[in-house]
Each structure stands twice: as C-alpha cells, then as structure tokens.
Amino acid sequence: MLRDGKWVADWQPVQAKDEKGGFVRQTSSFRNWITPDGSAGPTGDGGFKAEVGRYHLYVALICPWASRTLIGRKLKGLEEVISVSVVEPELSDQGWRLGDAGGADLDTLNGANFLHEIYTRADPAISGRATVPVLWDKQRGTIVNNESADILRMLNSGFGDFADTTFDLYPADLREEIDAINARIYPALNNGVYRAGFATTQIAYEEAFQDVFAMLDELEGRLGDGRDFLLGDRFTEADVRLFVTLVRFDVAYHGLFKCNLRRIADYPALSAYQARILALPGVCETVSIDHIKRGYYSIKALNPTGIVPVGPALPAALAG
Numbered sequence: 210m211l212r213d214g215k216w217v218a219d220w221q222p223v224q225a226k227d228e229k230g231g232f233v234r235q236t237s238s239f240r241n242w243i244t245p246d247g248s249a250g251p252t253g254d255g256g257f258k259a260e261v262g263r264y265h266l267y268v269a270l271i272c273p274w275a276s277r278t279l280i281g282r283k284l285k286g287l288e289e290v291i292s293v294s295v296v297e298p299e300l301s302d303q304g305w306r307l308g309d310a311g312g313a314d315l316d317t318l319n320g321a322n323f324l325h326e327i328y329t330r331a332d333p334a335i336s337g338r339a340t341v342p343v344l345w346d347k348q349r350g351t352i353v354n355n356e357s358a359d360i361l362r363m364l365n366s367g368f369g370d371f372a373d374t375t376f377d378l379y380p381a382d383l384r385e386e387i388d389a390i391n392a393r394i395y396p397a398l399n400n401g402v403y404r405a406g407f408a409t410t411q412i413a414y415e416e417a418f419q420d421v422f423a424m425l426d427e428l429e430g431r432l433g434d435g436r437d438f439l440l441g442d443r444f445t446e447a448d449v450r451l452f453v454t455l456v457r458f459d460v461a462y463h464g465l466f467k468c469n470l471r472r473i474a475d476y477p478a479l480s481a482y483q484a485r486i487l488a489l490p491g492v493c494e495t496v497s498i499d500h501i502k503r504g505y506y507s508i509k510a511l512n513p514t515g516i517v518p519v520g521p522a523l524p525a526a527l528a529g
Contacts, residue, residue: 271504406466
C-alpha cells in the first residue's frame with residue numbers, strides 16, 4: 210500500500226478488519242464528477258467537462274467494480290470518447306501491474322508500471338490502496354474519480370450528447386427503487402462474497418456466507434416471477450451491479466471465497482437472467498473468464514500455490 214506517496218508494503222487482500230474479524234473495504238479517495246458543462250457534481254470540485262478523448266479508464270477485467278464501468282462505457286456508446294487501459298490479471302506484490310501480458314495493456318499514456326504510480330501522479334502524498342477503476346483526466350493530469358458507483362452514473366449522464374441514449378441506466382422514475390435495491394444487494398452479495406472470502410474469523414465468515422445465500426435466494430424468487438430485469442422490463446444500473454457479481458460467482462467466489470452452498474448454475478431464474486444480460490450488445494466483450502480466474506487465484510493469501518482450476522463448465526455465451 211501507499212503511505213505518504215511511497216509504496217511501503219506488499220499487497221494484501223484484507224484492507225481493514227472490524228471487531229469480529231470481518232473484512233472492511235477502503236473508502237474511495239477521489240470523488241469528482243464529469244458533467245456536460247463542467248459544473249460540479251454531487252461530490253468534489255467542478256471543472257471536469259465532458260469532452261471527446263479527454264478521459265481515460267484504468268480497469269482490471271477480474272474486478273467487478275471496474276467491470277461496472279466497462280459495461281456502462283459499452284452500453285452508452287462511449288468507446289471512441291473514453292480510452293481504456295487493462296491491467297494484468299495477476300496481482301503482484303505492488304498491486305495492479307500495467308503490462309502487455311495476456312490481453313493487458315502497457316501504459317502508453319503515463320508510462321506507469323504499476324497502478325499505484327497513477328495515484329501518486331495525482332497526489333504525491335497519498336496514503337492507502339491503489340484500486341480500480343480509475344477515471345483519469347489527460348488534460349489536467351489527475352484522477353477524476355476512483356469510485357465505480359460514481360463513474361457508472363457519470364457514464365450514464367455525464368457525457369451528454371456524446372453518449373447513446375438507448376440505455377438510461379438511472380431513469381428518473383426508477384431512481385428511488387434503484388437506490389433501495391442497490392443498498393440491499395451491495396452489503397449482502399456484492400461485498401458479501403468478499404466478506405466471506407477475506408474473513409479472518411469463523412463467525413465473520415459464517416455471517417457473510419448466510420447473507421450471500423439469503424440474498425441469492427431472494428433474487429431467485431424475485432426474478433422467478435417472469436420479469437426480465439430487477440425492476441421489470443428495463444435494464445438499469447442495479448442490473449449492472451448485480452450481473453458483475455453473478456458472472457464471477459461460479460468461477461471464483463464459489464470455490465476460492467468458500468461461498469459453496471450453491472452455484473449460480475443451480476438457480477434457474479438467475480441463470481436465465483445472467484444469459485439475458487450477456488446477450489445485450491457489447492456486454493459479453495467486457496467479461497474475461499481467463500482474467501477472472503487468473504486474477505482471483507493469484508491472491509497468495511487464499512491460494513499460495515497459484516494453481517488455477519480448470520472448471521467449472523461455463524454458460525454458452527462465455528464458453529466460446
């Protein structure tokens with residue numbers, strides 16, 4: 210991690226622990242917003258105006274939070290507006306590495322070898338972890354935002370006429386419902402799998418485990434009523450946030466994170482829902498099962514041998 214702008218310790222998965230030994234996630238450091246006219250967003254300072262070619266995303270294909278932003282970029286038609294660098298899937302002792310191995314990218318923009326160097330370019334005295342995604346401003350040479358929930362909403366509405374309006378991921382009439390279901394799914398499932406996988410006590414693990422499967426069972430019932438998406442017939446950011454966890458579940462969380470009561474493949478409604486999302490234009494291109502497996506199974510604290518499992522069998526959309 211970084212301390213006062215210097216890398217001081219090998220990367221570790223557990224960021225902080227609560228009194229029960231439960232995993233506590235780090236709060237994002239940069240919270241500015243891109244807006245059509247450059248005015249300030251809900252947090253941070255103004256001056257980040259939507260422009261073609263000005264902004265760049267650093268992402269990891271193994272990471273569900275980063276994949277939220279890749280899906281948003283695809284669905285909103287922003288591929289020619291915002292450039293992207295993909296980090297290597299395996300986590301090094303210095304965290305995310307920028308290189309050209311296995312479908313990753315060299316950092317031709319800033320010349321960084323590790324993502325933490327991007328953080329210190331933005332703030333030479335920063336302390337904490339260097340996480341993905343990172344939304345970078347080429348013009349000002351700084352990080353705009355490193356909170357995936359914020360970035361997804363920026364991609365939805367912050368780029369104005371540069372974006373495709375076919376998908377509105379946060380429509381005004383559904384915002385209250387979207388916020389409510391996000392607030393329930395995130396702690397129990399999106400972060401719940403991490404709480405299980407990185408728990409340091411049995412009680413913390415079992416509490417997280419119960420939360421994960423209670424939520425999956427609830428979602429199976431919700432989607433089993435014939436609806437296409439979480440809130441009916443419209444695909445929203447709530448679906449993006451759920452999907453990125455589901456698509457990683459059987460190949461990583463079920464085994465490595467000990468969330469092994471059931472697989473997504475054992476839930477008919479959730480499996481059909483996952484397939485519907487994979488069929489949306491461009492979504493499948495944001496998913497790399499190879500990166501997901503190699504990345505999660507490179508976490509030395511959980512898998513010291515580094516052996517990557519061959520299975521499980523994948524849905525047809527991902528198997529090719």
